[in-house]
Amino acid sequence: MPPIRLRPRAGSFLSCLVLLSCLAVPAGAEMRGHGGPVRALAVTADGTRAISGSFDQSAILWSVEAGTADQVLRFHEGAVNAVAILPGGRFATGGEDGRIAVWQPGAAAPIRVFAEHAGPVVGLAVSPDGLALASASWDGTARLRPLAGGEVVAFEGHKGNVNAVAFLSDGRLVSAGYDATLRIWARPGEGDPPRIVTLPSPLNTVAVAPDGEIVAAGADATLRILRPDTTLRAELELAPNPIIAVALSPDGARIAAATIGGAVAIVERASARPVFNLVGPGLPVWSLAFRSEAELVTGGGDRLIRRWDMRNGAPIGSLAMARPHDELARFAGEPGAEVFRACAACHSLTPEGGNRAGPTLSGVFGRRIATAEGYRFSEALKKLDIVWNADTIARLFEVGPSRYTPGTKMPEQTVNSAADRAALVRFLEKATRTP
Template sequence: MHKRLAIPLLAAVLLSGATAQSAELRGHGGPVRAISVAPDGKTAATGSFDTRAIIWSLETGEARDVLLFHEGEVTAVAALPNGRFASAGADGRIAIWQTGRSDPARILEGHAGPVADLEVSPDGSMLASASWDATVRLWPLAGGEARVFEGHGANVNALAFLADGTLVSAGYDAIVIYWPSQAGAPPVRAVMPTPLNTLVTAPGDRLFVGGADGHVRLLDRRGEVQLEMQVSRKPVIALAATPDANYLAAAGIDDGILLLETRSLSTIRTLDTSDVAVWSLASAAGGKTLLAGGADHLVREWNVETGERLGAAVTGKTDPMARYADNPDAEVFRACIACHTLGPNDGNRAGPTLHGIFGRKIASVPGYHYSPAFRKMDIVWTPETVSKLFELGPNAYTPGTKMPEQTISNAEDRAALIRFLQAETRTD
């Protein structure tokens, strides 16, 4: 955290260029509940308690789209074929997103409770959803009615697909169900000794399952426990396996992240999260790195082999604020740079360009897709209104915005931000 910046600004993401300890994705205004990395490893989606999903470029650290649709926290995301993503939330709805569009390309409705997990079938044709309404649904991505699976007696929290397309679900009823791909065939049910929170596949049609008792268990295709290990004093709420199946990352509430060796479930190392609870995990960079979404609203990245937290010195990324090194007010803008451009020819990112912001009416940048609430407001951006935005927070000053909730309580920091914008966004 930079000394003058207490919170993220302007719906932004930070990939700091300072040290190997500072790689962070900033932009959410609440705990990051879900992460999904696209198959090509270049793009990822995150979902948060702030009701927003964000699509990121993992190559540049830019937030490409900030997506506002759900009425409540976004609890699940999934990367789909052809550059699409899906998000789902506490409102029970699933949104299918096409890159560059501010509205869902398709909305899937049917669940009567929050959607806790989304998974894509191995062939990319189906999207599975798990809900607290005790059902699992299988949606054809080409269109058509969902197939509904009923059999759990409580919240369904997690899903996974085996290599042959068999769908597996786990729930708070402590049951794992293997659903047959052919209609009419009976499911296989396995009873565990504890409520279940998370699943991840392993080679050989096996599964790792994380439970409320702090144990990770390895199951075979019949649901029989082959191996188990207590890895946390508290419930295991997130798991992620590397593609080579050598490592398994496990996060327990307030217990940090444990990197496990998959053959024995023995702990290789503990990744220091500075006592921040981790809500979500995802393997990235072909299994070389691990992404973790925290209760502090950030996504951090670790090198799997070394356990080192990554930053620009490791990834080779340059500091995007280097060009403003001579401006003493620039540091306040650091967390904004990946979502907002400043120059006349730089265009829009996840947020609109700030070039010429002062004197501009709200929601008036050509080519940027604003939220409907923004388009109805009668605000002109001046030093006073921009300062008021961060004094009160976006939700209070501009209700319905796509921006995460955030404030700058320090008047000196607000003044520094205004001076920086006045110097760097003028049109003359």
């Protein structure tokens, strides 16, 4: 049978949109605590606890019903991009620093650390038998490690970033990459080459249903459902924004697909038809996890974790629709503020803004590199002899972070115009001045 191809008509979701005004948020409706976008989410099988990872370099263990943070975990040097629930009440976090940490609730430090990857870890998955942990990394590999100890297996072949991993029920690993390939790997020791499926677009995310169907999505905003033999069964375009996360309900009946534009589509897998859309404040939804067939949990660019009723698409509790405060609004019209806007997701300007994916820039002029309070810097940065001032900040953006500050986790970027660099420096000198 040929694949089903669906493209929703404009406005076809309108009768199901959730449009609520800003109201006071009761306990348990939203989980607040991260200082940056919520990049990763996982929920325990009984639905009582969740673990989240954020661009603010922390992971938080939550009591879902109460909406309270039980424990804040700081270990990674960079964003926490991936989390997973492990057997025995443990959980795992994967970071921009290439490390994977295994945690026991209540412990202040990881009970085990894996450091085989040479690039950021962006995806984690636990094998069906609970004995192994797989990871996806921007070093171009997926890796599989026995949780009880033993040889770590590297799966190599993707040309570029590996963005996601998942397991088939028989224990074989599925990986999805920026090279637009989906790869199904033989179990360690079997020696067979991977089955490679090339799709039309770079892939950001993958999930596997209980019956073996594979759901994949990525840059072309299209959700694809593959049969267990990897032939395409259906595709659904969720234009215009790239899909950055998918999750399957525990029974596999529904797919949640999140876009960088902030919408979340709930799709009936059997028919590949949309059921309803969840609508938030219009910021990226980076992470999804079903708490049960009846409830979805989402993490977004507004730093909040929200709960949604899957019977009707309504938020559980009131939904705060306001976008986060724009701290650049008071600098409207200033050229340097517009240059800085690309940096605002990772850096705050004021003490109350705190550390995000990068340290706060409050008081940065005259501060030695890698000394901002409360931020975990790499050892390489701590060894550099740089004091931030007009000249050094301008130089940073002239030659780029990787050349000027080797060892940084800061995304590579330059400001090519000397006038724009000067405007940025003038703006930062004023905006970061402490009282």
